[in-house]
Amino acid sequence: MTHFRKSIATVLLSLVAGAALADATLLNASYDVARDVYKDYNPMFQKHWKANAGESVELKQSHGGSTKQVRAVADGLEADVVTMNQANDIEFLAEKGLVAKDWAKKFPNNASPYTSAMVFIVRKGNPKALKDWADLAAPGVQVIMPHPKNTGNGRNTYLSAWAWALKQPGGSDKTAQEFVGKLLKNAPLFAAGGRDATTTFMQRGMGDALITFESEAEMIAKEFGKGNFEVVYPSLTMQTEFPVAVVEKVVDKKGTRKQATAYLEYLWSKEGQENAAQNYLRPRDAELLKKYAAFFPPVKTFTVDEVFGGANKAFATHFKDGGTFDQIYVAK
Amino acid sequence: MSSNKLTRATQEPAWVRYTLLTVGLGFLFFFLGLPLVAVFVEALAQGLPIYLEALKESETRSAIWLTIVIALAVLPFNILFGVAAAWAIAKFEFKGKSLLITLIDLPFAVSPVVAGLIFILMFGSQGYFGGLLAAKDVKIIFAVPGMILATLFITFPFIARELIPLMQSQGKDEEEAAISLGASGWQMFWRVTLPNIKWGLLYGVILSNARAMGEFGAVSVVSGHIRGETNTLPLHVEILYNEYNAIGAFAAASVLALLALVTLVAKTIVEWRMKAETDMLNAELPGEKT
Numbered sequence: 001m002t003h004f005r006k007s008i009a010t011v012l013l014s015l016v017a018g019a020a021l022a023d024a025t026l027l028n029a030s031y032d033v034a035r036d037v038y039k040d041y042n043p044m045f046q047k048h049w050k051a052n053a054g055e056s057v058e059l060k061q062s063h064g065g066s067t068k069q070v071r072a073v074a075d076g077l078e079a080d081v082v083t084m085n086q087a088n089d090i091e092f093l094a095e096k097g098l099v100a101k102d103w104a105k106k107f108p109n110n111a112s113p114y115t116s117a118m119v120f121i122v123r124k125g126n127p128k129a130l131k132d133w134a135d136l137a138a139p140g141v142q143v144i145m146p147h148p149k150n151t152g153n154g155r156n157t158y159l160s161a162w163a164w165a166l167k168q169p170g171g172s173d174k175t176a177q178e179f180v181g182k183l184l185k186n187a188p189l190f191a192a193g194g195r196d197a198t199t200t201f202m203q204r205g206m207g208d209a210l211i212t213f214e215s216e217a218e219m220i221a222k223e224f225g226k227g228n229f230e231v232v233y234p235s236l237t238m239q240t241e242f243p244v245a246v247v248e249k250v251v252d253k254k255g256t257r258k259q260a261t262a263y264l265e266y267l268w269s270k271e272g273q274e275n276a277a278q279n280y281l282r283p284r285d286a287e288l289l290k291k292y293a294a295f296f297p298p299v300k301t302f303t304v305d306e307v308f309g310g311a312n313k314a315f316a317t318h319f320k321d322g323g324t325f326d327q328i329y330v331a332k
Numbered sequence: 333m334s335s336n337k338l339t340r341a342t343q344e345p346a347w348v349r350y351t352l353l354t355v356g357l358g359f360l361f362f363f364l365g366l367p368l369v370a371v372f373v374e375a376l377a378q379g380l381p382i383y384l385e386a387l388k389e390s391e392t393r394s395a396i397w398l399t400i401v402i403a404l405a406v407l408p409f410n411i412l413f414g415v416a417a418a419w420a421i422a423k424f425e426f427k428g429k430s431l432l433i434t435l436i437d438l439p440f441a442v443s444p445v446v447a448g449l450i451f452i453l454m455f456g457s458q459g460y461f462g463g464l465l466a467a468k469d470v471k472i473i474f475a476v477p478g479m480i481l482a483t484l485f486i487t488f489p490f491i492a493r494e495l496i497p498l499m500q501s502q503g504k505d506e507e508e509a510a511i512s513l514g515a516s517g518w519q520m521f522w523r524v525t526l527p528n529i530k531w532g533l534l535y536g537v538i539l540s541n542a543r544a545m546g547e548f549g550a551v552s553v554v555s556g557h558i559r560g561e562t563n564t565l566p567l568h569v570e571i572l573y574n575e576y577n578a579i580g581a582f583a584a585a586s587v588l589a590l591l592a593l594v595t596l597v598a599k600t601i602v603e604w605r606m607k608a609e610t611d612m613l614n615a616e617l618p619g620e621k622t
Contacts, residue, residue, distance in 0.1 A: 027558060032574045035559075062558045063571055069557075076457030076466070077474040077556040195574045219576040 022058035024259045029079035031066040033194070033219060037279045038083070044275065045266050049259065057259055065193065066152055073098060073247060080251050080260040083244045086152040087304070087311035090243050103245040109284050110305070112241035113267035114276035117299050118160045120232040121201065121210040121217055128208045132234045133164040136209055137182040144207035146197045147190035149319050153197065154190065157211040158325065159314060160238040163307045167236055181328045202228070213240060214296075218280040239301035242281070371589050375582035386583035394560045395568035396587055398476070402551075402564060403544040406484045410540050414491025415533065419525070421492075422499030423507070436492050439485055447485050448553025451478055474556030479564070482550040487540040494536035495529055502528055531606040538602060542595045546588065565591075 028038060042059040049057050062069065062079065070089040073079050074096050082099070084090055090111075093099040104111045122130050128141060136143050148154035158180060165171055165179035191197035194212060201210035202224045209232075212220075217231045244264050251257040266272050273283040277292040289296060308314035318324045376383050386392065417436060421429060439447065453459045455472040465472060472478045506528070510520040526533075548566040555562045557571065565588050572581035 032571065033576070035571075035575050060558050060561060062556055063575075064557045072474060072556055074458070075452050075473065076455075076462060078471070193574075195576075198576075223576045223578055 023055040024256050025058040025060065026080040026256060026260055026263055027060045027062060027078060028081050028083055028263070029062045029069045029073055029077060030083045031069065031085045032063045033216065034083060034085075035061065035063055037276060037281065040279070041267070041272060041275050044271050045263055048266055048269075048271070049262060053258075053262070055259070057263075059263075067092075067150075078250050078254070079247055080254065080256050081244065081246055081264055083242065083264075085240070085242050086155075087241060087243050088152075088315055090245050091312055093245070093247070098247050098249045099245045100248055104243065106246070107244065107264060108268060110241060110303075111243045111245060112284075113244060113264075113272065114242055114281040114283055116213045116215045116240045116242070116281055117233070117301055118156050118211060118237045118240065119214045119217060119299075120234065121212060121220065121229050122208065122232055124228060124230060126230055126232065130209050130232060133161050133179075133183070133236075136161075136211075137179060137186060141186050141209070142188050142207040143183065143186045144189075144191065144197050144201045144210045145187055146193050148184075148325050151191075151193050153194040153212060155315075155319060156213075156238050156240055158184075158318065159304065159308060160211075160234075160236075162318070163238065163302050164234065164236045166307065167302075177324055177328060180324075184328060214282075215280040218295075233297060233299045236300050236302060239303050241303070368589060371582055371585050374578060375586040377582075378579055382579060383583050383586075386577075386580045387587065389580065391560045391563065392568060392580065392584055395563045395565050395584065398479075398561075398563065399545050399565040399588075399591075402476070402480055402483050403541050405480045406487055406544050407537065407541065409484055410488055410491050411533070411537065413488055414495060414536060414540075415529075417492040418495030418499050418529075421496050422502075423504050433496075436489050439487075439489050444486055444547065444549030445553055448482050448550040450485075451482055451550075451554050473554050474558070475562060478554040479551050479562060482554050483544050483547055486547050486550050487544045490540035490543060491533065491536035494532050494539065498529055498532040531602055531609065534602050535599065535606070538595055538599050542592060545591055545595075 028042075030038060038059075038061055042061070046057055046059065049055055062072075062077065064072070066084050066086050066089050069077075070082065070084065070092050073082060073093060082090060082093065087104070087110075090099055090103055094101050094103055100106060107113070120130060120136070122128070128135070130136060130141065135141065145157045146154040148158040161180050161183050162176045165176040166173070168175070188206065189200070191200050194216060197210060197212065198216070198220055200206050202220060214231070217229075220229065244267065246257065246260045246264065251260045267276075268284065270285065270288070273285040273288050277283045277288050277295065280295055282296050283289055283292070304311050304314050308317070316323070375386075417432070420426075421433060452473060454461055455465060455478065456462050457466060459473075472481070506524050507520055510524045515523065545564075546566060547564075548570075551564055552567055552570075555564070555567055557563060557567060559571075563571065565584055569581050569584045569588065572578075572584060
């Protein structure tokens with residue numbers, strides 16, 4: 001009964017005033033598998049902020065598909081900070097004037113406090129001996145991936161394969177396009193999203209390889225058991241970034257710029273970095289990366305900026321209507 | 333002779349009857365029974381304590397309460413509009429009546445996601461009233477009011493749709509009698525109209541309530557998915573599932589299924605009472621039986 005009263009009160013309170021109990025309230029709009037990261041991080045920051053600024057701060061989380069989330073922020077979801085898994089999504093907010101144009105320069109490391117890498121998940125014992133991108137494009141191999149045109153996961157896969165082919169001896173955009181075409185032919189379907197792809201591969205037992213984030217492999221292990229699959233690191237793959245930004249328009253209105261900036265800065269602290277590592281995201285801190293080397297075997301990576309000249313340019317060339325994906329897919 | 337004719341329907345060859353029965357029951361089992369059982373099996377896969385632990389989580393609890401709060405919040409509006417619309421349509425003739433009926437059916441025809449987007453277009457920060465709302469600092473979208481609005485849009489045809497045929501079949505004789513005997517409008521409504529429609533009304537309430545609690549699409553668009561604040565149960569189930577928290581997701585889904593089962597029982601009781609009452613009325617008026 002007391003719980004009932006409390007929750008009614010909470011709902012009413014949020015209806016009326018938006019909970020003014022703490023000195024400040026921050027809303028973090030984030031992508032959908034980030035919950036574990038911020039569930040642990042938020043109490044850390046609350047303690048840190050209380051000790052250093054003497055203020056209590058209430059932290060709220062909103063999770064959903066990355067692109068859906070930034071759309072909501074553009075439509076008026078009052079998030080103080082956005083913590084996403086694709087630069088494109090933050091660029092979208094920058095174009096709308098909600099986030100600073102130079103958001104990537106506001107924090108170190110391209111405003112991405114941690115990274116991950118695209119890896120292959122294969123069946124136990126790796127029966128088809130899939131070691132590198134070339135093996136995935138071989139005849140008779142089935143690859144499970146989300147749709148390259150409208151999911152971050154799918155785009156990263158596509159660009160990883162493209163970059164790998166480009167870096168092979170004699171590689172050019174033409175050979176890369178041919179190679180990616182062959183790889184896509186091995187995809188029996190395009191899943192709707194990362195979780196959908198995982199379900200297709202693990203639960204429905206379709207395909208020989210699933211391509212996903214290194215960090216996601218650990219979540220899959222949590223649900224489906226560690227012994228049921230193996231993780232394969234290809235010879236070259238994409239370093240995926242998780243960019244963060246302050247939503248200027250919201251913090252100016254709410255007067256929370258100081259807290260919001262501190263919240264994101266603290267992600268680069270030892271505590272914040274260690275929390276990322278414990279959630280299987282590669283920390284930027286070199287020492288911690290070494291400490292957690294068991295989670296993070298060395299892998300040769302490239303960034304989208306290095307190979308494709310930025311997320312926006314990559315998107316325009318490959319995934320806009322009439323881009324290379326459409327050319328390949330129509331040809332198929 | 334006549335009794336022979338009556339039992340004719342059940343005198344098909346045995347194999348026909350059993351095949352039809354098997355098909356019917358098999359369909360029920362695979363499409364309704366099995367999924368329902370699966371929800372509870374998955375939720376309890378790691379034992380009761382872990383199931384209860386998953387339900388104890390504050391975010392799951394607040395999702396349960398929010399679902400109930402929204403369902404309760406839309407109820408008075410649905411009753412008011414439903415009865416008013418059914419009353420107007422069933423008892424009066426006026427221009428534009430068929431247009432009104434079409435409008436009432438609109439939420440059935442419109443996809444829930446589109447319904448949600450309508451509210452974004454109206455109240456979103458880039459929408460028609462976005463600037464005004466921001467200036468007054470009123471939050472509708474990505475807050476509970478928007479979710480109530482979206483649910484209201486989705487559920488409002490249920491009561492009217494339930495009452496219109498009922499009221500039409502009852503006609504207006506009793507009301508006219510009440511008025512001519514000197515009853516005021518309210519007296520007529522409370523003493524004559526309402527008692528006549530109460531079971532139909534309750535039935536509509538139960539249907540719209542079930543829909544309100546289960547609604548996903550429209551609410552998802554306007555929710556903003558703030559944990560512990562604007563997540564209803566169906567939204568919470570999706571998020572937990574996407575986070576590889578199968579136990580949590582199925583535990584939340586089982587609560588939703590339980591709510592649905594309670595609704596079903598309530599619905600059955602209402603149907604039973606409705607039937608009992610009409611039978612009683614018919615028994616009282618033996619002369620009118622044909």
